[in-house]
Amino acid sequence: MKNIIYLLLGFVLFTNQSFGQLKPVQYKDGSQILNGLSISPNKKSTEKPGILVLPAWKGIDTHAKNTAEKLSKLGYYAFVADIYGEGNYPKDAAEAGKNAGHYKQNIAEYHKRISLALEQLIQSGANPDNIAVIGFCFGGTGAIEAARAHLNVKGVVSFHGGLAKDSSRPVEPITAKILACHGADDPFVSKEEVSAFQQEMRDTKADWEMIYYANSVHSFTDPDAGNDNSKGAAYNEKAAKRSFEHMKLFLNEVLKK
Structure with missing residues (x-):
């Protein structure tokens, strides 16, 4: 009997760790x-909201991964896009x-790579009519391009x-709502x-x-960007936290949960 209980406890622990x-x-x-990354929400809903994460210019990094994990804890399906592909990952800032x-x-070409990543997000379980796109630096450009390209995102x-x-x-009507931090x-x-x-x-x-954050330069959400504003790119903890909260409010408005 004890062995059965231990097996059940082990199964529960394994399930919680892998979910x-x-x-x-x-x-x-x-x-x-x-090579992208997919993650399911901790708590699933019938609305199945999904968020595509577009990384900064060096490709999938720790910041993009951590953001996807945070989004899953908030109840979203998330997919981190690979824009460059195998054999094209940059080794340094110049590349x-x-x-x-x-x-x-x-x-x-950028639009196509974003669209392909959106397909993967949908295949992971997200509702194709309940999706948003977020991005950092180069990925932030991509997020705005998703709206400009009239992709099916809220x-x-x-x-x-x-x-x-x-x-x-051409200047064409944009239907997706836009938040620029x-x-x-x-x-x-x-x-x-x-x-x-x-x-x-x-x-x-x-x-x-469009929201401006004081004393903030480029890459202000990325802890790996250092803290020297004179370099033009640096982390700002206050701005990072505030912008994340602004994003949460925005997502609560545009996506059904």
């Missing part, structure tokens, strides 16, 4: 192998800049993302870029919101 953990998922864009630059200049959140858009692209002292996004983005939001009749 809600990041799981590697391999998928493809043509012949290009992509990261080159890779990210390629997708910014070839925006249709809302997008950009954390210290690039805001620029090629002026030759921006460092007030970010040196990598010019005042002109911010102004153009805000005008775009007005021209597209978007439901948008």
